[in-house]
Amino acid sequence: MARQPKAMKRPYSVASLSFAGASQIAKALGPDAAGITVALTVPAPNQQQIPVVQECADAWKAAGQSDAISVTALEACIAAKVLVEGMRRAGREVTRESLHKALFARGRVNAGGVAIAFRPEFRHGGICVDSAVIRLNSELRG
Numbered sequence: 001m002a003r004q005p006k007a008m009k010r011p012y013s014v015a016s017l018s019f020a021g022a023s024q025i026a027k028a029l030g031p032d033a034a035g036i037t038v039a040l041t042v043p044a045p046n047q048q049q050i051p052v053v054q055e056c057a058d059a060w061k062a063a064g065q066s067d068a069i070s071v072t073a074l075e076a077c078i079a080a081k082v083l084v085e086g087m088r089r090a091g092r093e094v095t096r097e098s099l100h101k102a103l104f105a106r107g108r109v110n111a112g113g114v115a116i117a118f119r120p121e122f123r124h125g126g127i128c129v130d131s132a133v134i135r136l137n138s139e140l141r142g
Contacts, residue, residue: 052078078116
């Protein structure tokens with residue numbers, strides 16, 4: 001992907017969507033990933049000043065992970081927090097319908113510095129769109 005144009009010494013611009021796994025791209029390509037722009041649906045993992053990013057990174061380390069939290073793991077952590085809150089609000093007998101109602105009733109929620117919103121016509125929740133650039137050391141710069 002990024003290696004061929006770089007090897008040919010041709011100017012290029014490479015962009016990726018977050019579901020491609022920004023952290024995984026950086027790890028797989030190493031220094032060749034430097035300069036790739038990635039669209040993110042969560043803040044970059046290095047933005048530890050955002051409470052939910054710090055909370056998820058702490059949970060990641062507490063789970064025994066030695067690497068920095070990846071974009072994919074951060075997204076999963078935020079989704080899990082929202083799901084657990086929705087289930088809590090849905091009551092003792094959680095059903096798909098009660099979970100939907102509980103999430104839709106919340107409207108827009110601040111999940112520790114990341115906005116989440118559910119409406120009957122908007123079911124994916126996340127409204128964060130950010131971009132980051134993969135640095136030479138494989139870190140994402142948001």
